[in-house]
Amino acid sequence: MKSLTALDQLIESLRCLPGVGPKSAQRMAYHLLQRDRNGAQHLAMSLQNALSRIHHCLKCNNFSESEVCDLCASGKRDAHQLCVVEMPTDLLMLEQTQTYHGMYFVLMGRLSPLDGVGPKEIHLDRLLKRAQDGEVQEVILATNYTVEGEATAHYVGELLKARGLKVSRIARGLPMGGEIEHVDIGTLAQAMMERRSLR
Amino acid sequence: MKSLTALDQLIESLRCLPGVGPKSAQRMAYHLLQRDRNGAQHLAMSLQNALSRIHHCLKCNNFSESEVCDLCASGKRDAHQLCVVEMPTDLLMLEQTQTYHGMYFVLMGRLSPLDGVGPKEIHLDRLLKRAQDGEVQEVILATNYTVEGEATAHYVGELLKARGLKVSRIARGLPMGGEIEHVDIGTLAQAMMERRSLR
Known part of the structure; x- marks a missing residue:
């Protein structure tokens, strides 16, 4: 990853999204950097937030922010x-x-x-x-x-x-x-x- | 944004990507949380990194991490x-x-x-x-x-x-x-x- 530019890294990272190939990833990166830096900022924060807060409900296995989800509780x-x-x-x-x-x-x-x-x-x-x-x-x-x-x-x-x-x-x-x-x-x-x- | 769950926020944030509607955003969020948390982590970091480092070349206006891009320099x-x-x-x-x-x-x-x-x-x-x-x-x-x-x-x-x-x-x-x-x-x-x- 060392020799890649920040732009190349972003394009490469976007490809982890399902259904996103090289061209789409490039288009997305340009769009975010050129037209929607706020959106990109929100996305980065939402990803971090979701990763740290969302786990699986102990009872039903659905995504949940609490140990047992609202429906099971x-x-x-x-x-x-x-x-x-x-x-x-x-x-x-x-x-x-x-x-x-x-x-x-x-x-x-x-x-x-x-x-x-x-x-x-x-x-x-x-x-x-x-x-x-x-x-x-x-x-x-x-x-x-x-x-x-x-x-x-x-x-x-x-x-x-x-x-x-x-x-x-x-x-x-x-x-x-x-x-x-x-x-x-x-x-x-x-x-x-x-x-x-x-x- | 206060009443939205972290999952809803993530799905909403993904919609800033061009060509991504509600269904795609949901599919992407599930995929990231369920199958590719590493990819999501990389994406979040790449977004932050790109936002802070990528600006426009003073001469050619292309994306660049330095004041003047390599080609112009x-x-x-x-x-x-x-x-x-x-x-x-x-x-x-x-x-x-x-x-x-x-x-x-x-x-x-x-x-x-x-x-x-x-x-x-x-x-x-x-x-x-x-x-x-x-x-x-x-x-x-x-x-x-x-x-x-x-x-x-x-x-x-x-x-x-x-x-x-x-x-x-x-x-x-x-x-x-x-x-x-x-x-x-x-x-x-x-x-x-x-x-x-x-x-």
Whole structure:
């Protein structure tokens, strides 16, 4: 890094952002330096702030600034239901449907052996422990209806059923290959209400 | 900003990047926090570093960490020629053609009245002063062959000619509507060599 200029370093650093190649990174660096130095300053501070303050909730594994996130700490949620989702966005989408009032567990990914994402990477040991807290009576698998999301649901479902838990899957109201993040609220609400028990 | 969480703040801050909307910003924030905290740390530091160290060269107006950039400070360049480009990338592309050995002036933009970019924003006062240093004998206008680039070349050319300077324009070897940054080196080299005097 020693021989790189500050500009080259900035361009190189911007490439850690997903979907940003060399040309985009260069365009971003020029834009920030030329037109939006305030924005760049805010971004630098927000990054530092987020890195130091954001960790994972001990209960649901979602991003959280406190040890246990607001949703898990809330006394108003139904502790008998545990909904498993891939990403924080999926949780937010489900909350918007207002059809579910239980707890969550966020995998922060999905099983994908080719990308090196196995049971450990999606924290299945913590999920199994969480699901067996004595209060949870039903685990609702709300992973995407993609190949990887389905495989994850199947794998997780088998593990949970082997431990005597009732496991359900949100209804296939979603189109095949669709992702929870991008579906409309109505379809998602129907899928939540028509969840079916895994036999 | 007080009621926003650190995560919301980060997502909001990422939107200062050109071409990044709400969904992309969210995806970037999750990616950084979940998979690339080191990258985020580097990005924050590079931003701070760039903001504090990168300014504009007093002679050519390009980004520079010193008062006068390496190219302007070099004794090997022909001080009789001054090439005017829109952006730093254009300068880099011209250098790659190895057909030009004079000095540069970087406008850091192009005339665009609808976007509020006038003569002041592209530093024309400094360009005029730079071109009249007594050494410059020819000003080569290498703005893009887009509508705005052409208008800029025309406007700048008239001002320079009124001051008795010889003004030329890189040849129309570039395709209409094309941008210097994206053209192939061969075409750009031809355009540089076939520059024509403005009458």
